[in-house]
Amino acid sequence: MxxxxxxxxxxxVLTGDSIIHRLDPRPKFFFFLWISVLAYVFYDYVLxxxxxxxxxxxxxxxxxxxxxxxVLAVIVLPGFAFAIPILSVLFPWNETLMFKLHIxxxxxxxxxxxxxxxxxxxxxxxxxxSSALLFYLTTEPGELIALLFKLRLPYKxxxxxTITLQLIPLLLDExxxxxxxxxxRGLRTKANPVKRxxxxxxxxxxxxxxxxxxxxxxxxxLESRGxxxxxxxxxxxxxxxxxxxxxxxxxxxxxxxxLAYLYLLYGFSPIVHLKFYYVAG
Amino acid sequence: xxxxxxxxxxSYSYPTREDVLVDIDFQVHRGEVLGVIGPNxxxxxxxxxxxNGLIPHFYxxxxxxxxxVAGLDTQEHSTAELSMKVGLLFQDPIEQxxxxxxxxxxxxxxxxxxxxxxKEVIGERVAEAIERVGLKGLEGRSPYELSGGQQQRLxxxxxxxxxxxxxxxxxxxxxxDPIGKYEVFGVLRELASEGSTLMVVEHEIxxxxxxxxxxxxxxxxxxxSIDESKRVxxxxxxxxxxxxxxxxxxxLTYLLEREVGVALGEYPTTLPEAVRLYGEVLRS
Amino acid sequence: xxxxxxxxxxxRILAVVMIPMIAALNYVGGVLVELTKAPIWxxxxxxxxxxxxxxxxxxxxxxxxxxxxxAFTVWGLPAxxxxxxxxxxxxxxxxxxxxxxxxxRRPWTLIPAFILFGPIxxxxxxxxxxxxxxxxxxxxxxPAAIYAAVLKSTGNFWLAxxxxxxxxxxxxxxxxxxISLLIVSRVPRRFILVRR
Ligand SMILES: Nc1ncnc2c1ncn2[C@@H]1O[C@H](COP(=O)(O)OP(=O)(O)O)[C@@H](O)[C@H]1O
Ligand SMILES: [Mg+2]
Numbered sequence: 153m154x155x156x157x158x159x160x161x162x163x164x165v166l167t168g169d170s171i172i173h174r175l176d177p178r179p180k181f182f183f184f185l186w187i188s189v190l191a192y193v194f195y196d197y198v199l200x201x202x203x204x205x206x207x208x209x210x211x212x213x214x215x216x217x218x219x220x221x222x223v224l225a226v227i228v229l230p231g232f233a234f235a236i237p238i239l240s241v242l243f244p245w246n247e248t249l250m251f252k253l254h255i256x257x258x259x260x261x262x263x264x265x266x267x268x269x270x271x272x273x274x275x276x277x278x279x280x281x282s283s284a285l286l287f288y289l290t291t292e293p294g295e296l297i298a299l300l301f302k303l304r305l306p307y308k309x310x311x312x313x314t315i316t317l318q319l320i321p322l323l324l325d326e327x328x329x330x331x332x333x334x335x336x337r338g339l340r341t342k343a344n345p346v347k348r349x350x351x352x353x354x355x356x357x358x359x360x361x362x363x364x365x366x367x368x369x370x371x372x373x374l375e376s377r378g379x380x381x382x383x384x385x386x387x388x389x390x391x392x393x394x395x396x397x398x399x400x401x402x403x404x405x406x407x408x409x410x411l412a413y414l415y416l417l418y419g420f421s422p423i424v425h426l427k428f429y430y431v432a433g
Numbered sequence: 434x435x436x437x438x439x440x441x442x443x444s445y446s447y448p449t450r451e452d453v454l455v456d457i458d459f460q461v462h463r464g465e466v467l468g469v470i471g472p473n474x475x476x477x478x479x480x481x482x483x484x485n486g487l488i489p490h491f492y493x494x495x496x497x498x499x500x501x502v503a504g505l506d507t508q509e510h511s512t513a514e515l516s517m518k519v520g521l522l523f524q525d526p527i528e529q530x531x532x533x534x535x536x537x538x539x540x541x542x543x544x545x546x547x548x549x550x551x552k553e554v555i556g557e558r559v560a561e562a563i564e565r566v567g568l569k570g571l572e573g574r575s576p577y578e579l580s581g582g583q584q585q586r587l588x589x590x591x592x593x594x595x596x597x598x599x600x601x602x603x604x605x606x607x608x609x610d611p612i613g614k615y616e617v618f619g620v621l622r623e624l625a626s627e628g629s630t631l632m633v634v635e636h637e638i639x640x641x642x643x644x645x646x647x648x649x650x651x652x653x654x655x656x657x658s659i660d661e662s663k664r665v666x667x668x669x670x671x672x673x674x675x676x677x678x679x680x681x682x683x684x685l686t687y688l689l690e691r692e693v694g695v696a697l698g699e700y701p702t703t704l705p706e707a708v709r710l711y712g713e714v715l716r717s
Numbered sequence: 718x719x720x721x722x723x724x725x726x727x728x729r730i731l732a733v734v735m736i737p738m739i740a741a742l743n744y745v746g747g748v749l750v751e752l753t754k755a756p757i758w759x760x761x762x763x764x765x766x767x768x769x770x771x772x773x774x775x776x777x778x779x780x781x782x783x784x785x786x787x788a789f790t791v792w793g794l795p796a797x798x799x800x801x802x803x804x805x806x807x808x809x810x811x812x813x814x815x816x817x818x819x820x821x822r823r824p825w826t827l828i829p830a831f832i833l834f835g836p837i838x839x840x841x842x843x844x845x846x847x848x849x850x851x852x853x854x855x856x857x858x859x860p861a862a863i864y865a866a867v868l869k870s871t872g873n874f875w876l877a878x879x880x881x882x883x884x885x886x887x888x889x890x891x892x893x894x895x896i897s898l899l900i901v902s903r904v905p906r907r908f909i910l911v912r913r
Contacts, residue, residue: 188794223791234861235853242868273851280793288790293535312737314533316786319741327745331752345756349892352755353899356746360766360900363738364908368491369528371727371734376485377531377591378516379733380726383549388539449907490727496719511726 168290172214176393177291177299179400184287186404190411191279196421197268200275207282214290220282228281231274239266268426293317298389307385315370323359330358436460436501437599437630438484438519443498445479445488453479455654457498461599461632466625468645468662469634472676476654477634481523481603483507484632485515503598516544520592522602526584529591530576537563537579538572541590548595562594566620582613586620599630606637614640639680642666642702650677667700682707732775739767739779740786743803757889761806765897768810769819770909777807798849805841809833810894821898834890835883842886843879852878860884 172180187203194200211217240250243266250267253260291299293314300310331339334354343351414422421427438461445454454476461467469477482488483500486507500507503518523529534540541562545555563569566586571579576587585605592600602621606614618640625631625644635641641648641662648665650657652675658665666672669687672679679687683700686707690696697714701707742763750759761780768776780803788797809830813819818830846852852874854861864881868874901909 184789185794192795227792230856231853234856235851238854238861238865238868242865242872244868244872244874269851270853273853277793277795277850280795281791282793284788284790284793294539308733311533312733312740312782313786315734315737316740316744316782318532319737320744323741323745324748327749327752341753348753348755349757349896351753352749352757352759353896355749355753356762356896357900357903359745359749360742361904363742364770364904367731367734367738368908369525370532371731372487372491372512373529374531374734375491375512375727375730376487376516376521376529377544377595378513378547380511380730381513381516381548386546386549386552386555388542388546388552388555513726 168215170214170290171396172210172286172290174396175290175400176391176397177287177295178302178391178393179397179404180287180291181299183400183404184283186408187283188280191276193415194411194420194422195272195426196423197272197275197426198423199421200272200279203279204275204282207279207286211282211286214286216286216289219289220285223285224278224282228274228278231277232271235270235274236267237270239270242266243269265427268424272426294389295391298387298391301387301389302391311374311379323363326362327355327359330355434462434465437463437503438632439499439501440483441499441501443483443500444496445483446495447479448493453654454483457656459649459656459659461630463598463630464628465646466629466631466633466644468641468648469632469651470636470638470641470648470665470677471651471657475651477651478603479654480651481521481601481632481634484599484601485519485521486510486512487521513547516597517548517595518598520595520597520600522585522588522592522600522605524604524607526581526588526608527577529588530584531591535575536573537568537576537587540576540587541594544591544595558594558596562590565593565623566590567616580613581609582616585609585613585617589617589620599632600624601632601634603634604636605633606635606640618644638666638678639703642680663700663702666702669700686710732771735767735771735775736779736782739763739776740783742766743780743783744787755892757892758885759889759893761803761890762893762897764803764806765810765894766900768807769814769897769901770904773807773811776810777804780804780807795849798845802838802842802845805838806834806890809838810897813894819898821895821902827894830894831891834894835887838890839879839882839886843875843882846882847875847878855881855885857885 187207191200191203208217208220211220240246240262241260243263246263246265248264250262250264253262297310297314300313334351335341339351339354340347341351418425440457440459443454443457444452446452457480469480471477479488482492484502484507488494489496489508490512496508502515505515505518507515530540531543534543538559541559542555545558550558563572566589568583568586568590571583576584579587589600589605605621606617609617614637618637621631621633621640622644631644633641633645645662647660648662649659650665650672657671657675658668666679666683669679669684673684678684680702682704683702686697686700695714697710699710701710740763743760746759746762749755750757760783764776764780764783766776767779781800784800784803785797788794788800792799812833813830816829818826818828820826854864860881863884864877867880868877871877
């Protein structure tokens with residue numbers, strides 16, 4: 153199974169103890185939202201790279217750097233590999249020639265505008281991906297539920313999120329069983345595309361049927377325990393803001409002020425002074 | 434005697450199957466253990482689903498008559514409301530887990546948290562329920578990491594924590610290994626001796642004979658008999674006719690009488706009883 | 718005898734579990750695609766299936782929830798916008814049910830569905846991929862080559878994105894739609910809450 157898909161499963165075995173783990177989920181959650189928004193407010197690859205470095209430093213402190221780098225390698229690195237070369241040559245708003253590349257007798261002019269576009273966007277996404285992972289991988293499931301309660305979300309939504317996160321590993325276990333059974337009944341994994349779709353069906357139909365049974369029994373189990381009783385639900389988990397959390401919040405506010413100042417002074421690209429291309433234009 | 438559960442002229446058809454229960458009329462009294470027996474497809478599970486309003490709220494279908502549980506008409510009150518009055522336990526312990534709790538403790542507290550009880554109360558009741566089913570020390574485990582018998586006792590604890598007036602158990606040991614069965618029956622015996630009101634559907638008729646005050650025999654959706662356990666279980670030929678195995682000691686006595694001509698005068702239904710009766714006969 | 722249907726509270730609570738199931742099945746669909754190497758993305762079929770079984774709202778919310786959870790765990794915040802694409806998928810599926818564009822035995826009834834899921838749906842995903850994700854090439858060789866070719870010949874950024882997305886959305890959504898119709902035809906009637 154791919155690195156990315158495995159992340160949601162790692163949760164089952166993942167319990168860490170670090171400064172980051174010990175933070176309250178609220179500052180971590182707001183940090184994730186905050187830095188993702190910042191990545192979109194600014195269009196400046198140096199600044200975005202700085203954001204990424206901050207996240208990776210925190211990830212290192214939490215002992216999950218390797219994990220995050222692995223995911224980035226799979227879902228962001230190819231972005232650079234495809235976007236930078238193609239856009240450096242073909243971006244419609246290209247005008248500043250960087251240099252000409254000679255390959256196989258061809259002369260390929262590489263332009264700055266496309267290059268920076270192809271560099272900046274995957275970086276933005278890297279910031280968003282790694283900050284999400286930093287939050288998720290350092291927050292215990294119980295803390296997550298407490299967070300959702302504290303955000304005053306409707307309890308039905310809270311439990312839908314929780315049920316999804318618990319269903320995924322259960323369904324994956326079930327897939328393993330179905331897959332083994334179908335293999336022994338002659339399912340061939342090396343096949344042409346049409347056959348592969350049939351294979352997909354051979355797995356997905358039994359999975360769906362048993363899932364629908366589960367929906368029924370699970371709904372009955374929940375309702376038999378008073379799920380839809382019209383009262384305010386009690387949250388069984390406690391979270392508390394401590395000194396470290398306040399410090400973290402203060403740091404975010406300070407940096408926000410600094411960045412706001414930079415923005416007012418230099419605009420959305422305070423370091424490398426890029427121009428933004430309204431792609432509609 | 435005060436009736437906690439009361440079926441009144443009750444008949445029921447699933448949307449896709451007619452007359453699954455017909456003219457059901459009986460009571461479960463406070464403090465009583467009512468055993469329910471009958472062959473597969475007799476309608477035992479359907480009977481249980483009526484207690485907390487799963488029928489008709491979840492299954493739909495056609496209904497005549499009433500089911501009253503702790504004074505509430507199950508057709509007029511939601512399953513969630515009834516969850517305080519009646520606890521239901523099914524065959525498969527996994528199916529009864531909320532699927533949102535991470536530990537045994539949280540699973541037991543889930544129902545109370547859904548009903549909005551304050552945390553302190555939940556804590557006390559959870560500890561008490563866990564203690565009663567003998568899961569002490571496993572509070573922090575994941576429900577999925579327990580053995581079958583432990584899971585079923587956990588499911589029982591989730592029900593006990595709600596302090597319902599009656600608990601219905603639908604073949605709670607059918608999927609368990611012998612050790613699991615033993616563990617669960619241990620808890621059931623304790624509950625029975627403490628005076629809990631129970632309705633127990635069971636194929637393990639030997640175990641049922643120990644705990645049941647009365648037994649209801651269901652066949653084809655109709656009540657064939659409802660009487661003291663000993664009476665119902667002594668009707669050996671009738672039980673065998675519809676495919677229910679009586680306790681072995683009862684059957685042995687029955688066969689001795691019919692084929693060897695040795696009559697004890699009465700049919701024992703439990704081992705201690707048989708030991709006493711046979712002891713007397715053999716000594717004389 | 719008085720006739721009863723499953724009551725409204727029961728239907729609501731079934732939805733509370735069906736929605737997470739759709740979200741989880743979308744996720745697991747992606748894993749199955751990796752396992753079988755079927756030529757699709759595989760993470761919208763459950764949205765379609767959920768809509769076919771439980772109706773527009775449940776399907777749409779289930780699809781949306783999947784993307785919300787992915788956004789807050791792995792894909793990063795902006796990915797929640799793909800949730801709106803999943804709502805569009807549910808909406809199209811629902812329109813197809815209403816209009817009867819869902820009969821596998823009469824394949825021509827599927828043609829309007831294919832048009833909605835192909836050229837029309839792709840307009841929406843193209844907007845999202847440009848406005849939220851910068852509109853670069855996809856990270857697969859074939860679509861990226863198509864993207865480069867269109868960009869080179871026309872110089873039109875929107876068109877390049879659109880054609881590139883068509884090349885992936887058409888096989889994915891068409892096959893997913895057929896697959897979810899096939900599955901629904903195997904699902905026992907008592908699970909299906911949508912009247913047709
Ligand atoms: N959900 C259902 N829909 C339709 N028919 C059902 C359903 N559940 C059970 N039945 C039918 O009702 C009858 C009684 O079933 P059940 O109550 O499960 O019996 P028992 O528990 O005694 O084995 C059986 O004929 C069974 O096929
Ligand atoms: Mg049964």
